[in-house]
Amino acid sequence: MIKTLTNLFKQDKEKFVVPKGVQDVIPVAAIFDDGIFKVGKDKYSKTYRFTDINYAVASREDKEAMFLEYSELLNSLDSGATTKITINNRRLNRLDFEQTILIPTTGDNLDEYREEYNKMLLDKATGANSIVQDKYITISIQQKSVEDARTYFARVGADLIAHFGRLGSKCVEHD
Template sequence: MGLFTDGFKLLKKASEPLYKTPKSIQETIEIMAVAEKGIFEVSKNKYSKCYRFQDINYTTATEDEQIGIFERYCKFLNSLDCNYKITINNKNKNMDELRDKVLIAEKNDGFNNYRSIYNDIIEEKIIEGRQGIE
């Protein structure tokens, strides 16, 4: 006679799941309604709206300037009289593309020395900054 006899199989019950398994994306994301201007009703009398802000270029800012920007941003957030959530989406930056955008290409006009000095300063700021994060 085995450990799991026919009597045991008849008496055992499956336990109730703790959470309902969603069957679709709509069941996963709790949104009751969506208004024209992108305002979501997430529960009764609770609404949500998402804003997207473009990156501020910290590449050329010193660490003190970066801290100042962050502190002003914190003061702004503390002035809001509502609940909010911040999602930061960082990704690796293509450093070659960044250099193509911010560095000045050399020309044969007698000013390459100045361009070189400027480019050295920008390269230094890139290294000081959050160089690989966008």
């Protein structure tokens, strides 16, 4: 166990070179069309975006099921890979929200319901200081080639999508 952790930490550490410019500080060697980043010598990384689940209002049985599924998700991750979760808090742009999310009125007898639903969405969105959270999971792995990394990320991506789906969340590749 200790040797495994020691080897994992050695993989994440690379020789430090003093950067000559700002762009040299960013550890990205190449970006591929399928969203895979080469972030070091034979190290590749891919990010997935996932949505939140409403754990707080779930019943006790649902919470237990979510906990067990989340445990399965964590256990499915490769011990040789580095996994990072990123939560980005950002302010909601009200104009963009109104244009993309709200249901436009059509002039029929259902406009009353559309307006009520839109009001509910606006109240919910403007609460909590209009902060929206974007959630990402990034997986990095040592592979000999980008083809090996693609195979690995295809398998891991399918597993993540399945596990998050069973949790009631949606997980998509972040391109």
